[in-house]
Amino acid sequence: MRPLSHVADRDDAIAFAAFHALVAPALRAAARRPLCRARHAGVACRAPAGPGGCADCEATIDDLLLDGFARLRSAVAGPIPATRSGEPVREMALLCGHLTSPQARDEDAAAFGRRLARAGGDDEPAWLRAARAQLVHYPLRHLEERVRRADAVRRGASARPDRDLRQAAWAAPLRADSAVLDMLVLAVFRVRRGVTEPFEVPDDLRDRHGLTRPDAARRMGEALRALRGTNPAFFAANIGGPPFEVPAAPVADPQERLDTAVDREIARASMCRLVSARLGDQRRRADRRTGYRAVIAAVCAVGAGRSGDPVAVATRNLGLAPRSARHLVRRLAILVAAAGVDWSEQLIRDATTGRSPI
Ligand SMILES: [Zn+2]
Incomplete structure (x- = not known):
């Protein structure tokens, strides 16, 4: 005793x-x-x-x-x-x-x-x-x-990103449009909480600004683009993701080209967050990351025309119920399609071998 x-x-x-x-x-x-x-x-x-x-x-x-x-x-x-x-x-x-x-x-x-x-x-x-x-x-x-603040500061993000957006002088242009401000506050809030789909606009926010679903998705893209243009460092630290790429192939409509690029960047940023240690601590959520990698690899295999059963992988590796596993796989399939199958496969290879994902 x-x-x-x-x-x-x-x-x-x-x-x-x-x-x-x-x-x-x-x-x-x-x-x-x-x-x-x-x-x-x-x-x-x-x-x-x-x-x-x-x-x-x-x-x-x-x-x-x-x-x-x-x-x-x-x-x-x-x-x-x-x-x-x-x-x-x-x-x-x-x-x-x-x-x-x-x-x-x-x-x-x-x-x-x-x-x-x-x-x-x-x-x-x-x-x-x-x-x-x-x-x-x-x-x-x-x-x-x-803990949220300490983790955010440790990875170089703002301790109070929502306050910065609402009060900082540099963010004044973003506050001119209340829908843009709401979407950005929501996006940084969700990124910090590790939500799988941080850029999906929820119905209550959509209703508040009288936006249809496609409008809301477009406005979220615009809001993120405006944020990156206004303060690239804040964007990188609080939203994250790989550096913006200008698409090589010319597309007829410049606006469409930009939207496609933004969608792809958002998808790639989401996937990086799911699988890599780049935006967090090396040891952080290691087991879940490995699980996500396996599911994404299976989604890529199906996307590339090979065989794979991503739902079974999600059930086994992430311990999900079949319904949640199907839901996750559907979400990941959309992300992989937007990010590109080749890019996604490379991401998984690099993440697995411990190289920087980009
Ligand atoms: Zn923990």
Whole structure:
């Protein structure tokens, strides 16, 4: 048994082992949902092999535990942190009082760790309720938003792209058209959340601006083009994707040529995001990326006239139900068609061999 009193031990190593036993199960369980929403578009976070989450989420949980440990240690050593009005935080005082009491020497840290991870009942000691508030809920406040911002900043994107679009001087021309502004805010919001189809215009936004489906798709293309023209660096960091290519073959209608190029760029940007590490951390979402690659490869095989069963691959590699798998394959088929089968196959080859996808 690791006694609870060890959390207040002078030796950091002894104290951390007891703190970990007490806090980690509850913190890990409570962090799961916000982390999935922030990093995995709401899909469960999994380690590529074995138990636990992806490397990024594990690192976040480790950081939270270390921060919480440092905060509790300084409270145990004194003084107790104060509220804005200068009063000592009551829950922290209660918690520290218990950890340094004689009773804590006979209590098992791991047993209380299991209780901390469950919802508290009426029979719960007051110090345990205080521990849940101070060591679990307090460190996790605004976690989802904090993780999103930190991840975005890490890959060079703006911390608050929606605010930039709504307020920055450079974005003033984009705000002249409210539909353009709404579409761009939506696009950066969805790109950040890793949505598969970030540039699809939802019905409520379409209705708000009285746009038909084809109109909405065209306006989204125009909005993205306007953004790239206005601020290429912002576009690259927050929307991403490969550099814009001017199509080589002349096409009769210049507007049509541009639209086709924009569609293709959007499709290629979406696919890069799905399969590559280029826009995120190297380790990030590695298992899902591998799954997407396999499905896209199967879609390409069918597109190139070879045999393949992308729905079966999606079911197997991404763990999707048949209906969701069919839906995903339909979406990917549209992307592959817009991006080009040859380009898509090259993307998968490069991504698999670890080369830059472009
Ligand atoms: Zn994760």
